[in-house]
Amino acid sequence: MIPAGFEYHRPADLASAIGLLQDHGDEARVVAGGHSLIPMMKLRMTDLGHLVDLQDIGELRGIAIGAGHVTIGAMTSQHDLIADDRLAAVLPIIREASLQIADPQVRYMGTIGGNVANGDPGNDMPGLMQCLNASYDLAGPDGTRQVAARGFYQAAYFTAREDDEILTRIVIPVPAAGTGHAYVKQKRKIGDYATAAAAVLVGTTSASVAMTNLSDTPVWSEAAGKALAAGDTEGCVAAILAAIDPQEDMRGPVEFKRHVAAVVLRRAIDSALARRT
């Protein structure tokens, strides 16, 4: 319950925040909503000397809907994602998934940037962002670079982000009109990370499929998407089952997780196909 001591910083702009990360190296961490980091600090599983609070950096907030892309500031909360009707009109899968994340209080604070940058395979947004083929803007001392969500996750808590970089924005291509979507999550109770969850997009000539918490990273499978685009649901399921590597834990043994993965994926495919127009 009691975190170790640290120094608190609340920079007003991105350059200052990056400067603090440069000054303090791996002693420093940014805090966004704080709803993964603070729990880890309370259990003394994370040790840091400097906490850099991003809440005053206005450019990290907001949802911009463009013709071909939606850009979401990293500090945009799950609550704000759910509440935004314009976002729900172009990317309804984000509201559907966000409502399955955590609980109301956590959603007021937890941010999309923290969710995708955290690196915990239990988080739901990473698989969804891979399904959507989103990319992340990473701002560092030498400027900003863009990394595809599909290339961002290396292992549990290891991502392509460098220690002195801040994930600032998420850029998501808007799916073609009529694309069916679904985010289906099996969990033990409200607020639990998934036993298995599936993000599915299916259009007339293309499809994309990713799954959550069935490996030490989210799993996006090109083969699964191709199979589904060709109308081959069982081929899609087989491709995902070949790509995942679940571990036994309190949510069940490996065999059960593989079973649940297939069930959840079939449900997501059925739902996405039913919504395709």
Add this chain to the structure above:
Amino acid sequence: MSKMHITLTVNGTAVEGLAEPRTLLIHFLRETLRITGPHIGCETSHCGACTIDMNGKSVKSCTVFVGQAQGAEITTVEGLVNADGSLGVIQENFREHHGLQCGFCTPGMITRAHRFLQENPAPTEAEVRFGMAGNLCRCTGYQNIVKAILASAAQLNAAKEAAE
């Protein structure tokens, strides 16, 4: 670690105190400000017993450092009484509908219900259950909490209509 000078507005009153950066908002409220309605039921941010209203949001104050709350407007269950000190509508309905037993989750429940009913003034039962899902209760089985919140919604809406 040097202490920070923290200023907040709690239940309409400006308050201040000194705190280490690692101080959680719940501890600052309870131990420095002696506002002991919000409780601590876990160390993993699940139970919601520490729920307060911060800048118009329901927040688990065990998962916020004081520095993050600097300057915030906070309402706790103590601030939800009527101006004359009598029970507020939601508080009265928790009593009327037996929505509490040990009372440990109650301050968080009522503070969360306060925000929930502002966002969704006429909820269904399912919406109440989902909207209250960040608050655990070990005593009631939730049924009477749901009744209390639905009754509060009806009463608040009737009062609003009467005023218009």
